[in-house]
Amino acid sequence: MLSPTSQVLVRNKEIFEQGKWVFVNPPEADIFAALDNPDILGFHQFYDVFQQCPKNNKHLFSAHYPVVATALNKQGSNNEPFDGAVIYMPKSKEQAAFLIANMAACVKAGGNIYLVGENKSGIKSADKLFAKVSQRINKIDSARHCSLYCALIEDSHSFDVENFVQYKEIQVNNTQCKIAFLPGIFNAGALDPASKLLIENLPEKLSGKVLDFACGSGVIGCFAAKNNPEITLTLSDVSALAIYCSQLSLEANNLKGTVIASNGLAEVSHKFDTVLTNPPFHTGIKTDYSVTDKFIKEVKFALLPKGTLMLVANRFLPYPDIIKDSLPTLSTVAQTSKFNLYRVQK
Structure with missing residues (x-):
């Protein structure tokens, strides 16, 4: 059964039906089958969920997502920026800010970053968390005791993990x-x-x-x-x-x-x-x-x-x-x- 956060994303699945997306730290692998878009990739910081995913070039286990070359495809055909990213709210707000900064450098100008999380997880701080990369932040949905926020990335951003x-x-x-x-x-x-x-x-x-x-x-x-x-x-x-x-x-x-x-x-x-x-x-x-x-x-x-x-x-x-x-x-x-x-x- 999908987690409440993933259920909220499925409620809004029309958002993710087209374009190239990256889903960050989903708590289960089933979300990728629940959304009908072969161009949704997975970025995982937890090895247990990464292991549940298909063994193909659409899933990356890493501390951060590479900005220039994704490393998912050895032929280098996966270097284009994403149309959007979805971040599952982590336990730490500092980690959320780290992931938002990382994804802002991976999403093209005019793309969106979504943040989904349980209401008790700190998701209500979305405006503050997005402040460094976007001033256009909207609450998209609220259900299953969870909330979904969206931030428009208007400009290009850089990211260097060593700065963190x-x-x-x-x-x-x-x-x-x-x-x-x-x-x-x-x-x-x-x-x-x-x-x-x-x-x-x-x-x-x-x-x-x-x-x-x-x-x-x-x-x-x-x-x-x-x-x-x-x-x-x-x-x-x-x-x-x-x-x-x-x-x-x-x-x-x-x-x-x-x-x-x-x-x-x-x-x-x-x-x-x-x-x-x-x-x-x-x-x-x-x-x-x-x-x-x-x-x-x-x-x-x-x-x-x-x-x-x-x-x-x-x-x-x-x-x-x-x-x-x-x-x-x-x-x-x-x-x-x-x-x-x-x-x-x-």
Whole structure:
């Protein structure tokens, strides 16, 4: 079943029947079949939805949409600007502004950018979000507790993703790392207290293969590698923004590591001596424990014999019981008033 936001778009499907369009971060792949236009392309910052889409040159998984060459077609025949773009409102208004700036550089002058979202998502700030690229903004529809806005792009715009990257020097104990952030990254621009608790309590010596699962900006993996340069580090995340920032963070600290896009552990093929994680419990604006629940149930298959899992989470989350069903040797290494750090050995 289509999400409420996609249902609103289908209510207005005549808008998208002609021309070349790009749909940004739809929550499901079915929207492309629901709209009868073969020239609708998909731009995805989340690997799980990208995987649901047909394996053709009409879908791109990336942190940002390339402005000059789309990279969807190796022959370069896909370089024309779009007639319009549709952006699904993300959780962060800063990410929405980032995507609007990106799409304004990809849509031709005289084209339109639509923003659709649930009313509780911040969509009502559409006028402010569009202010830098358009002064002609209209509300098109309101249904399913969602709203659809349209902005006319009258002029050409430029976009450089590097203008949106911020680097922060973060210090924990006696170690300092330079970490890259983009709008939409979890706790962008700062070290969240849960990750800080995990980093403060990393073992003095890590060796072998180490995985930073749900790596975000790569902060946990960078600190692990900075203090243990001999480890073989892998970082994984479902978010293209996280993949991009983690690569930049590794480069900024002269560290080596492999960064992979993965929906959970599906694309993680190796086994590890240590898995480190501050896992998510949100999907978009909704609370969602399913990703971490699935990870906890499957992580034993990603651990080498006597491998260790270190997981930090809010104290109210029921993870200990789930962990014990899979890996019974659980202990609480450290805690604050809000977070527990768990250690589990296979």
